[in-house]
Amino acid sequence: MKKLSLFIVCFIAVASLLTASSSYEELTKNFSVGKVETQSLSVMTFGPEGILFVGDAKGGKVFALDLNDRVENTATKGFGVEDIEGKLASLLGTDAKGVIIHDLAVNPISQNIYLAVSRSDANKLGFWKTPNDITNANILLRINPKGDITEVDLSSINHNKANIPSVIAEGKSTNYRKSDNRTDAITDLAYDDGKLYITGLSNEEFASALRVLAFPFGKKAAYSTIEVYHVAHGAYETEAPMRTLLPYQLDGKKYILGAYTCTPFVSIAVDDLSAKKHMKTKTLGEFGFGNIPIDIIQYKNKGKDYILMSNNSKALIRIDPNDIPSQEALTTPLKDGEYAVGIAHSVLSRVGITQIDNLNEKNVLVLQRMPNGQLNLRSYNTDWL
């Protein structure tokens, strides 16, 4: 959920030199200092100038926090904290099983790592029970490159917020995870070129929605409801939300790449989004049922672009973006004996990885559950991914 690609960072860096409209002062001119009234730190992603976007599924809002974290760090070193849950537990006064990490995002400017955390019972997590299904994250922590962990004080911070239109109501549960539907009101968000893309469920007949919110906030968010062809189910579906998304530029055209539970991998042309109220996504591949995608980023391995997706069960999935343009849309059901179909993908042997983000040019940061049960925060060199 964070995947601000290096490409975009560079783009923003250049754009901010060229246009006054994306300077720090311009971007934060509508901000005010005060308490951030979030009900859940559900998902996070970085925008420009150290601005952290927080999707609050319970509150039905998106917050833009000015973290005042803009000192550039161009190091290309790796990073690691073993037993990160033990460290967080020490900080919060409980056991390693008494903390849940809900999301992770790296500030691409400073390489400071931000975690959305709750002090809650991790024993309740399950294969189909994600952190946001258990409880609402309410603690924002910062880890600097030295490994010091501090809390970000949300009671007084420069910020702004925007409403998400037509969010799905609380109090009902129609998903297989037996979780309140509202948990899926915002499942992921990503920033690209003055726009925040937000996936999740709406209260429309076709619940799955992709909203586009201009930043700086001011205008109402536009949204389209989206449907996906799910090969394993042999049907077009509108009820399940996209779980993770990545703005991506291909042949000069902008797309949103995204993945759903059980695992359709799809593309949507950004131009279509603004034009249509309801649209079908293009199913490029389906990577297997019994799997929830968690994060998707882009990175360079020895100079070549790749897309990397973490999942709750299918290790790390790597996709070559060059395969995307030539991939036909999948529109026919899975045949007997088939499991994963469509676009070619590699499954990397890095098990237990949940959250991922770009740490720097040479490293991808991951949360990885080790065979001894310990959760480590560590990086992998991009040349090895």
Add this chain to the structure above:
Amino acid sequence: MDSRWAFFLLILHCSPIVATAQNASHFQLVSEESAPYYGTIKLTDYTTEAEETPFLVFPRPPQKGDPPMLGTFESNDSAVYFRPRFPFIQGRTYWIKPATIGRDSLIPLNIPQQIKLEAPQLVSIYPSGDSWPANQLKFYLHFDQPMEVGKAMEYIEIVDEDGEKVKAPFLDMGQELWDANQEQLTIWFDPGRIKTGLIPNRQYGPPLEEGKKYQLRIKRGFRSITGLEMERDRIKPFQTSSSDRVQPDPATWELAIPSADTQDPLVVRFPEPLDYALLKTSIWIEDRQGNKLAGTATIGGNEASYSWMPLSAWATGTYQLHIATDLEDLAGNNLERMFDAALSKDAASSKSVVTDIQFVLK
């Protein structure tokens, strides 16, 4: 090196930076009456010029790289207070590492349990009246503390006039119906035996017969989550009236309307007792525009009346008492349909249902 010198150096090395060395007796857990948890560690007899943190707190003996607990230090006179960012967990030992004694010295601090360690009591049973229709659908038990889940059926029984236990009167749902606090339990009579014509009803008859005396017994030994047992049997005698096959009808209710400019309650009397739990959620007062008003509701004795007091004095004008159609009488008949309606026919009654009663305050 000469051994005398070594001794001297050691003393130098160990001499405290602050004036007062700290030991366990200087640390004390203080609680505020308003806080539901023990909140703060107080360090007394503390004097130092240094700006360093006087002590650190850990939830386990710190391992390499463990950061200390988040929290704030405050000092006044000669005491320092540490208030953790998140409350200490009851029953857990925390470890204090003072700044002034050896690196490995840790002072354990136990946070006591504050859970109620008294035998559980059954506070109330609803319906509270002693006359139940023979087709009574359910009843509620309210305990004074969270109870153990899963064993209720071993402790609840109904005994008839001859002292015989009524056989299998209750619905076995596999899962007991407790509220979120595990203090309130709902028990259903077996609806298959209540509904006329269903196979269990034809085979075994209804669980309760008309015009008989019974005792509902909740037996001692019923455990709370702390493991303590109810010390005495609780016996509720009741007698059955004829089966109730009439739906509640708000048109038959009597309203005692208060005067404007007072905070007197609106009192509603029903011709029969209604379901306690549903009364709490199914009735409210609206202004003329349909806005729900804020106030306090009280359910009267025998669940046969309901009174509602506004938060501020009544203004003159038109109000309405709104009743949700799911409000039930003791036999499970609601405003829209009878519980025991023939399945073959359209169960909904044909007459229109009154769900709003207007009243005017002058």
